[in-house]
Amino acid sequence: MNAPNDTRFLTQLYIDGRWVDGALGHTIAVVNPATGTHLTDVAAGTAHDVELAVAGAARAFRAWQQTTGTERAGYLRAIAAEVEMRRERLAMLQSLNNGKPQAEAHMDVDDVIATFRYYAQLAEQLDDTSGAEVSISSTEHRARILREPCGVAALIVPWNFPMVTTAWKLAPALAAGCTVVLKPSEITPLPELELASAIASVGLPAGVFNAVTGTGADVGAPLVAHPGVAKVSFTGSTGVGQTVMKTATDTLKGVSLELGGKSSIIVFDDADLDLAVDLAEAGGFFNSGQMCSATSRVLVARELAPALLARLVERAERIVVGDPFAPDVQMGPLVSRAQFDRVRGHIEQGIADGARLVTGGDRPAGAPEQGFFIAPTIFTDVPPTSALWRDEIFGPVLCVRVFDTEEEAIELANDSEYGLVATVVTDDEARGERVARALAAGVVWVNTPQLIYPQTSWGGYKRSSIGRELGPFGLAAFQEIKQVLTRRQAN
Numbered sequence: 001m002n003a004p005n006d007t008r009f010l011t012q013l014y015i016d017g018r019w020v021d022g023a024l025g026h027t028i029a030v031v032n033p034a035t036g037t038h039l040t041d042v043a044a045g046t047a048h049d050v051e052l053a054v055a056g057a058a059r060a061f062r063a064w065q066q067t068t069g070t071e072r073a074g075y076l077r078a079i080a081a082e083v084e085m086r087r088e089r090l091a092m093l094q095s096l097n098n099g100k101p102q103a104e105a106h107m108d109v110d111d112v113i114a115t116f117r118y119y120a121q122l123a124e125q126l127d128d129t130s131g132a133e134v135s136i137s138s139t140e141h142r143a144r145i146l147r148e149p150c151g152v153a154a155l156i157v158p159w160n161f162p163m164v165t166t167a168w169k170l171a172p173a174l175a176a177g178c179t180v181v182l183k184p185s186e187i188t189p190l191p192e193l194e195l196a197s198a199i200a201s202v203g204l205p206a207g208v209f210n211a212v213t214g215t216g217a218d219v220g221a222p223l224v225a226h227p228g229v230a231k232v233s234f235t236g237s238t239g240v241g242q243t244v245m246k247t248a249t250d251t252l253k254g255v256s257l258e259l260g261g262k263s264s265i266i267v268f269d270d271a272d273l274d275l276a277v278d279l280a281e282a283g284g285f286f287n288s289g290q291m292c293s294a295t296s297r298v299l300v301a302r303e304l305a306p307a308l309l310a311r312l313v314e315r316a317e318r319i320v321v322g323d324p325f326a327p328d329v330q331m332g333p334l335v336s337r338a339q340f341d342r343v344r345g346h347i348e349q350g351i352a353d354g355a356r357l358v359t360g361g362d363r364p365a366g367a368p369e370q371g372f373f374i375a376p377t378i379f380t381d382v383p384p385t386s387a388l389w390r391d392e393i394f395g396p397v398l399c400v401r402v403f404d405t406e407e408e409a410i411e412l413a414n415d416s417e418y419g420l421v422a423t424v425v426t427d428d429e430a431r432g433e434r435v436a437r438a439l440a441a442g443v444v445w446v447n448t449p450q451l452i453y454p455q456t457s458w459g460g461y462k463r464s465s466i467g468r469e470l471g472p473f474g475l476a477a478f479q480e481i482k483q484v485l486t487r488r489q490a491n
């Protein structure tokens with residue numbers, strides 16, 4: 001393994017401007033998924049730490065909410081610059097703890113930088129846009145709409161894109177003028193704590209940013225239930241998202257949820273085959289398929305199906321799986337033993353349900369024995385009632401299915417309780433537009449890779465999301481709207 005022999009990990013909680021151990025002294029083991037070895041133990045927070053963090057954030061909110069957007073933009077730009085300076089270290093920790101190849105880890109860090117820079121701009125604009133006058137049907141009154149921060153925000157994130165899902169919440173929350181308590185995934189705290197250290201280094205007032213690592217039960221649940229938290233922004237599984245929403249009803253706080261997906265790539269008969277193979281491969285195997293946006297259903301026009309399947313299988317079998325630090329490696333391990341077991345379970349169940357395994361399905365030959373590796377896997381003839389077709393697998397598993405008409409393709413793609421994303425591959429521009437509009441998904445990529453620009457939007461239909469991240473929508477998620485109506489002074 002080429003992993004750096006570096007053990008200078010941050011392992012404490014960051015509460016009210018200080019690095020501290022958890023109040024009860026509990027810890028959680030952090031594992032390298034490529035080797036199965038123990039990396040370090042980090043502090044595992046509890047409700048006591050949540051209490052301290054929320055109290056600190058609430059104290060800090062009084063002054064932070066009064067800062068101008070321009071002042072907050074200064075901090076956001078400083079964070080972006082600090083992350084840029086630490087790019088290599090953050091990417092190293094991302095690969096070490098999550099298992100993604102270095103190239104993907106660097107993309108993640110660059111996304112964080114771009115997100116902070118974008119929300120710095122929006123924070124600045126707020127100084128002009130918040131409080132702007134609204135045109136009304138009265139000469140006697142003057143109406144203005146103020147956009148104010150909603151209060152202390154709890155940000156709860158998963159392990160598949162550490163730092164990225166965090167930045168998508170953190171940058172707009174701080175830009176809006178909220179103070180925050182971040183709860184990273186207990187599986188990938190190392191890059192998140194390094195990001196926390198980058199944020200801590202820019203001189204934010206104590207309490208504006210807090211990070212409490214620990215389990216969902218010990219940190220996430222008390223955060224969501226806390227009456228001092230005004231808003232919960234959660235990214236994770238649909239099941240936990242439902243629990244978060246239920247708990248939030250007790251205190252009637254706002255929730256934004258980014259949850260699971262079961263998305264399709266639709267390849268029409270006029271598609272550029274090379275492009276279709278590239279997009280299907282990336283949609284299924286990037287980040288070892290551990291993407292909410294994985295296009296794990298490959299829907300292909302009957303005429304093109306034999307050629308596409310043959311090319312896709314050939315490509316999947318050529319993917320170099322292994323040490324995320326090796327320069328030629330294209331796919332790393334799954335993030336944990338539990339995730340490995342879960343995905344293997346889905347594969348076995350799929351076979352038992354009658355799906356035809358075309359390639360992969362198990363550990364790739366030559367992959368390190370103790371790592372959590374699964375070879376790129378492709379199925380055909382997957383029964384539409386099987387879990388393999390309907391559930392989010394969250395591993396490198398594609399299910400290929402043939403369609404005969406545009407209507408059938410749309411119906412197959414929309415036949416899911418999720419509605420996060422979709423990809424359409426066609427040479428016919430009008431068809432691309434028509435199908436994009438017909439799909440019940442929050443993002444549709446037509447002939448493009450899964451690029452996500454911070455200026456746009458993120459989130460889906462149905463059980464994939466409540467609300468949207470990124471763009472102005474991401475900022476609005478942390479704002480209250482206040483109308484101020486005044487009588488015009490007679491001159």
Ligand code: NAD
Pocket residue numbers: 156157158159160161165183184185186214215216217219220221224235236237238240241243244258259260261291292293392394420459464465
């Ligand atoms: P998860 O739901 O198990 O955990 C997510 C976070 O919630 C973790 O920090 C966890 O500790 C915390 N948590 C667990 N129980 C909690 C509780 N009762 N109260 C509050 N917090 C709790 O998800 P995961 O396994 O870490 O991540 C994978 C899932 O995330 C997949 O379903 C994936 O689709 C989803 N995801 C969605 C998006 C999106 O943008 N839609 C992006 C990335 C991941």
